[in-house]
Amino acid sequence: MPVSAPHTSGPPSHHGIMPPAPLADAPLRRALDASDNAIVMSNSTRHVVYVNEGFTRLFGFSPAEVLGKYLSDVLLGPHSDPGLLSEIRDGIDQQGGFHIETLLYSKAGQPRWVSMMINASNEASGGPGGSITVLTDITLTKMHEVLQKRVLEGMVNELPLADLMALVCREVERIAPEVTASILSVDELGLLHPLAAPGLPPAICQALDGVPIGPCVGSCGTAAFRRAPVVVTDITTDPLWADYRTLFEPSGMRACWSSPICDHAGKVIGTFAFYFREPRAPDALHHRLVDVCLHLCALAIERNATRQRIHQLAFFDELTGLPNRAMFRSSAERALASLRQEDHPGAVLFIDLDRFKQVNDTLGHAAGDALLCEVAKRLTQCLRARDLIGRLAGDEFVLLLSECSTGQVVQMAQSILQEMARPMDLHGQAHVCHASIGIAMFPDDGDAIDTLLRHADQAMVQAKSDHRHSLQLFSAEMNRRAQERAALERALRQALADRSLSLHYQPQVLSSAPGTLHGVEALARWQHPEWGMVPPSRFIPVAEEAGLIHELTLWLLDEACAQLSAWRAAGHSVPCVAVNLSGRSFHQAEFAQQVCDALERHGLRTNDVLLEITESVMMDARPVTLANIEALHHKGFKLSLDDFGTGYSSLSYLHRLPISELKLDMAFVQDLTTSPTARALTVSVLSIAHSLGMVVVAEGVETTGQQQWLQAHGCPVMQGYLFGRPMPPDELEVWLCAPARGVS
Numbered sequence: 001m002p003v004s005a006p007h008t009s010g011p012p013s014h015h016g017i018m019p020p021a022p023l024a025d026a027p028l029r030r031a032l033d034a035s036d037n038a039i040v041m042s043n044s045t046r047h048v049v050y051v052n053e054g055f056t057r058l059f060g061f062s063p064a065e066v067l068g069k070y071l072s073d074v075l076l077g078p079h080s081d082p083g084l085l086s087e088i089r090d091g092i093d094q095q096g097g098f099h100i101e102t103l104l105y106s107k108a109g110q111p112r113w114v115s116m117m118i119n120a121s122n123e124a125s126g127g128p129g130g131s132i133t134v135l136t137d138i139t140l141t142k143m144h145e146v147l148q149k150r151v152l153e154g155m156v157n158e159l160p161l162a163d164l165m166a167l168v169c170r171e172v173e174r175i176a177p178e179v180t181a182s183i184l185s186v187d188e189l190g191l192l193h194p195l196a197a198p199g200l201p202p203a204i205c206q207a208l209d210g211v212p213i214g215p216c217v218g219s220c221g222t223a224a225f226r227r228a229p230v231v232v233t234d235i236t237t238d239p240l241w242a243d244y245r246t247l248f249e250p251s252g253m254r255a256c257w258s259s260p261i262c263d264h265a266g267k268v269i270g271t272f273a274f275y276f277r278e279p280r281a282p283d284a285l286h287h288r289l290v291d292v293c294l295h296l297c298a299l300a301i302e303r304n305a306t307r308q309r310i311h312q313l314a315f316f317d318e319l320t321g322l323p324n325r326a327m328f329r330s331s332a333e334r335a336l337a338s339l340r341q342e343d344h345p346g347a348v349l350f351i352d353l354d355r356f357k358q359v360n361d362t363l364g365h366a367a368g369d370a371l372l373c374e375v376a377k378r379l380t381q382c383l384r385a386r387d388l389i390g391r392l393a394g395d396e397f398v399l400l401l402s403e404c405s406t407g408q409v410v411q412m413a414q415s416i417l418q419e420m421a422r423p424m425d426l427h428g429q430a431h432v433c434h435a436s437i438g439i440a441m442f443p444d445d446g447d448a449i450d451t452l453l454r455h456a457d458q459a460m461v462q463a464k465s466d467h468r469h470s471l472q473l474f475s476a477e478m479n480r481r482a483q484e485r486a487a488l489e490r491a492l493r494q495a496l497a498d499r500s501l502s503l504h505y506q507p508q509v510l511s512s513a514p515g516t517l518h519g520v521e522a523l524a525r526w527q528h529p530e531w532g533m534v535p536p537s538r539f540i541p542v543a544e545e546a547g548l549i550h551e552l553t554l555w556l557l558d559e560a561c562a563q564l565s566a567w568r569a570a571g572h573s574v575p576c577v578a579v580n581l582s583g584r585s586f587h588q589a590e591f592a593q594q595v596c597d598a599l600e601r602h603g604l605r606t607n608d609v610l611l612e613i614t615e616s617v618m619m620d621a622r623p624v625t626l627a628n629i630e631a632l633h634h635k636g637f638k639l640s641l642d643d644f645g646t647g648y649s650s651l652s653y654l655h656r657l658p659i660s661e662l663k664l665d666m667a668f669v670q671d672l673t674t675s676p677t678a679r680a681l682t683v684s685v686l687s688i689a690h691s692l693g694m695v696v697v698a699e700g701v702e703t704t705g706q707q708q709w710l711q712a713h714g715c716p717v718m719q720g721y722l723f724g725r726p727m728p729p730d731e732l733e734v735w736l737c738a739p740a741r742g743v744s
């Protein structure tokens with residue numbers, strides 16, 4: 001047996017140990033001595049007969065200290081494999097050779113991982129039974145192999161950070177068994193949190209959790225504080241350990257060397273500590289181990305932080321910290337599954353803040369953010385432990401209430417509305433927040449979370465359109481309407497893509513000479529192949545909500561300009577065409593230019609097109625809207641204010657904005673002959689317009705009585721069925737050519 005024989009007989013004296021004959025050859029000896037490997041020859045009784053200088057370099061023993069001894073007596077140490085000798089013996093006996101990677105010890109007691117290759121050799125002892133053993137130092141390789149490979153594999157396999165760090169500790173303890181390793185993380189507040197310390201009692205880890213780093217906090221807290229390694233060779237006497245000595249005493253740890261773990265930017269994110277059971281300092285192997293481990297730990301902790309951040313961004317709303325849609329959905333799916341299993345009811349509440357946009361527009365986005373955070377806080381406070389909350393988008397919040405009847409849900413929704421309405425302080429401004437809540441019951445209104453969310457949303461829309469600041473339970477009728485609305489949107493998209501919308505034109509005539517055309521108003525028409533004529537009062541709001549209105553407006557402008565050019569080319573005298581513009585188009589920075597481009601494409605001038613805007617555009621204080629209005633005015637366009645009198649516009653805007661025409665809403669016109677109030681208001685509008693130099697167009701004139709009254713009170717322009725309905729271009733041409741077109 002080359003390393004050691006069973007100790008049946010004592011080792012022979014040096015006397016009689018003869019090096020093998022070939023080693024009398026000096027060049028061969030020099031060659032062997034130059035090798036980095038340790039080479040050992042043993043005779044048939046397994047006593048060492050030769051070691052090269054590589055052996056001395058690796059283990060520190062001189063030849064005289066080894067010759068004549070069993071190698072095992074020299075190299076085995078406290079943590080060497082106890083089964084090593086029998087493994088070697090069996091290997092030699094059965095195969096004539098043996099290879100193993102194992103832990104041996106130097107003369108100074110330092111552990112050495114070696115690759116050991118033992119071959120039977122007659123030459124070694126000049127006869128049968130001898131052996132040659134080649135030992136290669138693989139301590140570093142071992143560290144890299146074991147640690148890097150396993151830790152990186154652990155990362156690839158998505159091992160939790162604590163498991164990964166425990167693996168590092170265990171591997172370190174395997175390579176250097178005299179070490180007990182621990183890894184702590186340091187959080188943003190400078191508090192320590194044990195990540196792994198498999199060899200330390202759990203009570204120690206619990207006690208260390210949350211301890212702040214500082215100038216005198218054992219080895220780890222001090223190392224993190226100093227941003228430098230701290231070696232404490234005896235924790236029973238070192239002042240750094242004054243506060244922790246008693247805690248560690250029962251564990252038997254006597255020395256501790258801790259090194260800070262730093263991230264790529266040099267910030268301390270953890271500590272890596274070696275504990276020893278006797279007072280001592282780390283040796284060279286320990287230093288090498290720590291070098292390797294610090295990088296691995298930094299990589300793993302940073303990667304974990306990045307993953308947590310990604311998870312946070314992916315599943316939580318950054319502003320309020322609430323779960324986002326994805327997170328809410330997956331938690332809700334699980335919650336519904338358990339409600340289903342236990343046959344309990346539940347409810348989804350869709351909460352939308354009323355007039356949140358106004359807060360952003362008037363108080364600024366910081367106040368809007370503060371409002372959302374306060375709402376998130378109040379909603380969370382209203383919930384029970386088993387309920388879920390999420391922020392879906394903007395000012396939309398959603399709740400899943402478990403195990404509650406419709407009555408309980410309604411009660412809870414009412415208290416949420418009350419809670420919302422408690423005044424809140426937004427950066428020094430008192431604000432009262434109202435919300436609308438839609439409720440869908442599980443399982444009656446839907447079994448799956450997506451259905452429940454959709455139905456609760458529909459109910460919320462209903463609540464908002466009814467009163468605002470109210471709650472609404474979902475009903476099947478709502479669902480039908482929502483389905484219709486969705487179908488309408490899909491069809492409208494298609495119609496815009498197919499260019500299957502058309503324009504009708506309604507004449508506007510001078511009241512002094514009803515046969516004389518003031519202009520025509522272009523009105524969109526949609527003839528659906530199955531549904532027939534869809535009125536604009538149905539599809540324009542859908543276009544607005546679905547974000548299609550700007551596309552529709554650009555199409556309308558182009559179409560109206562093309563038609564006006566075509567009429568003029570055909571010799572018809574049409575003074576101008578009025579087009580209805582959506583307020584949303586004014587939010588497009590390039591809108592004014594797009595209007596100019598449309599005119600230019602068809603060779604028209606700015607006074608050929610009258611731009612009809614609503615009061616909401618006039619009141620819109622967004623810089624982009626004001627810039628578009630200003631740019632259009634600057635180019636020479638005339639603006640007409642549609643539906644005047646129905647909104648809540650301030651008269652001062654009439655003066656400030658470049659409005660040249662007011663369209664008196666048909667509600668006034670139609671009541672003229674019956675209502676003194678309508679008459680009084682109409683007189684006022686005519687008077688204001690007159691004093692501001694604006695033209696008034698009375699809409700919806702249907703009777704000669706209305707016409708005469710308007711004529712008598714100086715309304716300059718009229719539009720209505722009395723003169724002509726909105727009609728396709730060819731009919732308008734006929735109307736234009738009709739001899740008595742003043743009254744249709």
Ligand SMILES: Nc1nc2c(ncn2[C@@H]2O[C@H](COP(=O)(O)O[C@H]3[C@@H](O)[C@H](n4cnc5c(=O)[nH]c(N)nc54)O[C@@H]3COP(=O)(O)O)[C@@H](O)[C@H]2O)c(=O)[nH]1
Nearest residue numbers: 523524536537540556580581582700701702719720721726
């Ligand atoms: N942004 C856009 N809005 C548009 C466009 N096309 C139309 N609309 C808006 O839709 C609303 C309804 O329009 P419509 O059904 O076309 O009704 C217009 C006229 O047909 C109707 N009218 C005209 N004279 C009479 C009448 O004597 N009696 C009566 N009962 N109705 C009449 O009034 C509507 C005129 O609209 P307006 O002058 O714009 O107020 C309507 O709000 C349209 O603006 C579009 O392309 N873009």
